[in-house]
Amino acid sequence: MSTHTETARETFEQDWQDWHDAHERHRAGPHGFLAVTHLHWLSSEATRLEGTPGTWSADDDVVRVVLEPGESLERDGVQLSGSIALGPIAERGGINLVSGDTVIEVAKRGGEYIVRPRNPENTLLQEYQGTPTYAPNAAFAVEGTFVPFDQPRATTVGAAVEGIQHVYEAPGEIRFKLAGEELALTAFNGYAPGSLSVLFTDQTSGKTTYAANRSLSVTPAADGTVQLDFNRAVNLPCAYTDLATCPLPPAENRLPVAIEAGEKIPYERQDQK
Incomplete structure (x- = not known):
């Protein structure tokens, strides 16, 4: 491995560690x-x-x-x-x-x-112990393209609790290639202006990652380019507690590949796989 490549890997891993540490601190806040x-x-x-x-x-x-x-x-x-x-x-x-x-x-x-x-x-x-994760792997950080729909689509999805549904506005989809497959994810508007939120499951769901959903936040560039770093895929609150009303992914966001990156099943749920 060249020095340049090794330095790039170390920088990638350190950036991920810094992000993950900050995310954990936020999740474990006194009123989180x-x-x-x-x-x-x-x-x-x-x-x-x-x-x-x-x-x-x-x-x-x-x-x-x-x-x-x-x-x-x-x-x-x-x-x-x-x-x-x-x-x-x-x-x-x-x-x-x-x-x-x-x-x-x-x-x-x-x-x-x-x-x-x-x-x-x-x-x-x-008693929170932190959340287990896959080791950061640059192979799961890929470039995609945000393709807007002709008109934003109201998309109804289920919830982690029975009896309610969530309706989100989907402005478009993100197209990308991973593990040799052409894939797409319907994106919802995120909390921050210009950001998008993607809810998905994949072939690790219910095995090493939480069965119901994971989430990834992205911000498209002006030309529609999107950096999809699945190492930063996170659990929603329903992965930790039944006192959550988290949305489920739309059906088209059930990916046929294994995303062996990001957060795994929390320790608190590992006996409920």
């Missing part, structure tokens, strides 16, 4: 997804929810919280008391309230309102 203690679905009937103060209900696209004397919540540094109206909240949107050490996420998923308390003392977070 590993801190979720409960998943509550709201109805029009006022109900007390474990892990939160007050009684909660949702009706006519408004969440209502009624706090008893001595109970309080905080939103953006402002103390709230009595009867509180929240919303409407956009689909896949949410707000955070604070109660002591707990952050209470109020969100909308599949057209329904949910409440998820997040407490840093949650056992899943306290």
